[in-house]
Amino acid sequence: MGKVYLVGAGPGDPELITLKALRCIQEADVILYDRLINKELLKHAKEGADLIYCGKLPDYHTMKQETINRFLVRYAKKGKVVTRLKGGDPFVFGRGGEEAEALVKNNLPFEIVPGVTSGIAAAAYAGIPVTHRDASASVAFVTGHKKGEDEEERWKSLAKGIDTLAIYMGVSQLPYIQEKLIQYGKSPDTPAAIIHWGTTAVQKTVTGTLETIHEDAMRNEMKNPSMIIIGEVVKYREQLKWFKEDLKASPVSEAL
Structure with missing residues (x-):
C-alpha cells in the first residue's frame, strides 16, 4: 500500500x-x-x-x-x-x-x-497586515464564487461582523461583492486592495475603496489569480509596503 x-x-x-x-x-x-x-x-x-x-x-x-x-x-x-x-x-x-x-x-x-495561504501571504507582500490591534481583530477567508441559497445571509454577516475580508477568486464577481457588502452596511469608503500574482516577481497591487475598487481593477487590467483585501488594514500599505513591484507591467494569466 x-x-x-x-x-x-x-x-x-x-x-x-x-x-x-x-x-x-x-x-x-x-x-x-x-x-x-x-x-x-x-x-x-x-x-x-x-x-x-x-x-x-x-x-x-x-x-x-x-x-x-x-x-x-x-x-x-x-x-x-x-x-x-x-x-x-x-x-x-x-x-x-x-x-x-x-x-x-x-x-x-x-x-x-499545510502551506502558506495567499490570503495572508499576498497581503503581507503588499504591505497589508490582515490583523492589527488598531484596525482589525477579525479576518475572514471568503470565496468570491457565488454558490448556495444562503448567499444573502453570508454577505450580510460578512459586511457587519468581520473587520478584514480576504476574498479568493473574486475578480469576476467584484461588482456583486461590492453591491452586497454596501447593501448590508459596510461603508463604501472602506479601503480595498487587489493583489495580482502575490509573492511572485510579477506581483501588482491596486488600492482604492470598496466603492471604487472594481473601476480601479478594470482600469489597471487586474485579472485572476488575485486576492481582494477589504478593510481598514489596507491603509497601512503606504507605510509598510516593502516588496518592489513593477507597476507598469501588465497582469498576466500564466507567469509561473
Whole structure:
C-alpha cells in the first residue's frame, strides 16, 4: 500500500514552502500538481518521478476533481508515494478536504501538509497586515464564487461582523461583492486592495475603496489569480509596503 501527501506549496514564492512539503516533493513517486504552484518546485522531484498536471482555469478544467481523486487512489493502491501539490494551503479553498475524503473511503493512508495561504501571504507582500490591534481583530477567508441559497445571509454577516475580508477568486464577481457588502452596511469608503500574482516577481497591487475598487481593477487590467483585501488594514500599505513591484507591467494569466 502506498501513501498520499496532500501538500500546500505556498502562494508562489518558492522560498515560502515548508521543509516538510519540500521533502514530500523529493520523495514522491508521483506528483499531481496545480496551475498556481511555482514550477521551480518541480525541479526538486527525484529522477523518474511521474509529474501529472491537474491545473484548472476559471472556465476550463484540465482534469475534473473526480478524476484527480481517482488518480490519487489508483497510484496509492499501486504502492506509490503520491504528493498532491496544491497552491497555498490544501484546506483553504483547495479541495483538499474532498481529496482526503476519497482516500478515507478507500482506506488509504495520507497526511495533510499545510502551506502558506495567499490570503495572508499576498497581503503581507503588499504591505497589508490582515490583523492589527488598531484596525482589525477579525479576518475572514471568503470565496468570491457565488454558490448556495444562503448567499444573502453570508454577505450580510460578512459586511457587519468581520473587520478584514480576504476574498479568493473574486475578480469576476467584484461588482456583486461590492453591491452586497454596501447593501448590508459596510461603508463604501472602506479601503480595498487587489493583489495580482502575490509573492511572485510579477506581483501588482491596486488600492482604492470598496466603492471604487472594481473601476480601479478594470482600469489597471487586474485579472485572476488575485486576492481582494477589504478593510481598514489596507491603509497601512503606504507605510509598510516593502516588496518592489513593477507597476507598469501588465497582469498576466500564466507567469509561473
